[in-house]
Amino acid sequence: MLEKPKTSNGNGALTAMKNSDPAGLKTPAVDIYETADALVMLADLPGVAEQDLQVEIAGGVLTLQAAADQPGTNGGYYRRFRLSERIAGEAGDATLKDGVLTLRLPKAESAKPKRIAVKTLH
Amino acid sequence: MMSGLHMFNEMELLSREMDQLLGGLGFRVVAEPRSDATGFWVRDTGTAYRVEASLPGIDVEKLDIDILGRRLSLTAETAETAGTDAGDDVVWHRRERRSAAFRKSLMLPEEVEADQVEAEYKNGHLTVTLPKAAALLPKKISVKAA
Numbered sequence: 001m002l003e004k005p006k007t008s009n010g011n012g013a014l015t016a017m018k019n020s021d022p023a024g025l026k027t028p029a030v031d032i033y034e035t036a037d038a039l040v041m042l043a044d045l046p047g048v049a050e051q052d053l054q055v056e057i058a059g060g061v062l063t064l065q066a067a068a069d070q071p072g073t074n075g076g077y078y079r080r081f082r083l084s085e086r087i088a089g090e091a092g093d094a095t096l097k098d099g100v101l102t103l104r105l106p107k108a109e110s111a112k113p114k115r116i117a118v119k120t121l122h
Numbered sequence: 123m124m125s126g127l128h129m130f131n132e133m134e135l136l137s138r139e140m141d142q143l144l145g146g147l148g149f150r151v152v153a154e155p156r157s158d159a160t161g162f163w164v165r166d167t168g169t170a171y172r173v174e175a176s177l178p179g180i181d182v183e184k185l186d187i188d189i190l191g192r193r194l195s196l197t198a199e200t201a202e203t204a205g206t207d208a209g210d211d212v213v214w215h216r217r218e219r220r221s222a223a224f225r226k227s228l229m230l231p232e233e234v235e236a237d238q239v240e241a242e243y244k245n246g247h248l249t250v251t252l253p254k255a256a257a258l259l260p261k262k263i264s265v266k267a268a
Contacts, residue, residue, distance in 0.1 A: 029218035029219045029220070030216055030218055030219065031214075031216060031217050031218065031219045032214070032215040032216040032217075033212040033213060033214045033215060034212060034213040034214075034215060035211075035212050036211075039215075040212075042179075042219060044178040044179070044219050044220075044246070045178065045246070046161065046176040046177065046178040046245065046246035046247050047176070047245050047246065047247045048245055048246075049245050070176065070247060071163060071174070072161060072176075097179070098178060098179050098180065098182075098201070098243070098245065098246045099176075099177075099178030099179065099245045099246015099247065100178045100179035100246060
């Protein structure tokens with residue numbers, strides 16, 4: 001189960017934002033890098049508190065949605081990414097601090113680099 | 123080598139692109155205060171100036187807010203994100219976030235009460251409130267009846 005910052009279902013701001021057209025929302029800047037074990041994403045979401053953020057992975061698609069009354073965001077942030085099957089999306093964890101979301105998605109076991117031992121034949 | 127293997131693709135909604143197109147044609151009503159691309163706003167509330175900056179993930183300990191006369195200076199740098207193990211052996215896929223230090227200096231239109239300046243940093247948004255100098259605020263003059 002993807003650990004995500006607590007979202008309060010029915011929270012006015014987030015619900016209202018989700019009901020409106022995502023086209024007007026701001027695209028948050030992200031940094032994405034890959035380590036041996038995981039894919040790490042950092043997203044700038046200034047003005048966003050935990051209860052206004054939703055991180056969802058479904059059908060290989062990662063969706064970031066956040067409500068913010070920040071000027072210039074037109075209500076909030078929205079961005080989607082397609083994740084390859086090499087990412088075990090359901091085992092990720094997310095933290096939000098000072099408007100920065102850190103999302104850590106482990107790679108599927110099969111995607112991790114493995115050292116292959118070479119047997120010597122005589 | 124990971125090149126050629128796309129870990130992700132970005133899905134842009136077609137309607138979002140349409141919105142940007144329409145916005146460029148002047149259809150979108152802009153009702154926001156003046157701002158520049160990096161998220162910086164200055165407002166005059168009548169009794170004070172309110173300076174706001176979008177500064178996600180900065181090191182609050184190293185945040186410098188200086189006021190000298192009418193000049194306000196802000197300096198901030200991004201905090202090291204803990205637990206993200208970004209060493210030298212990582213593969214970068216995308217780097218969009220600002221990583222340089224933030225430096226901004228501006229001259230306010232009028233003097234402010236320097237010792238009443240307040241600053242709040244919440245959820246990556248900085249708000250600095252600078253009350254205007256008392257001498258500049260309009261004062262009601264009462265009329266003594268003779």
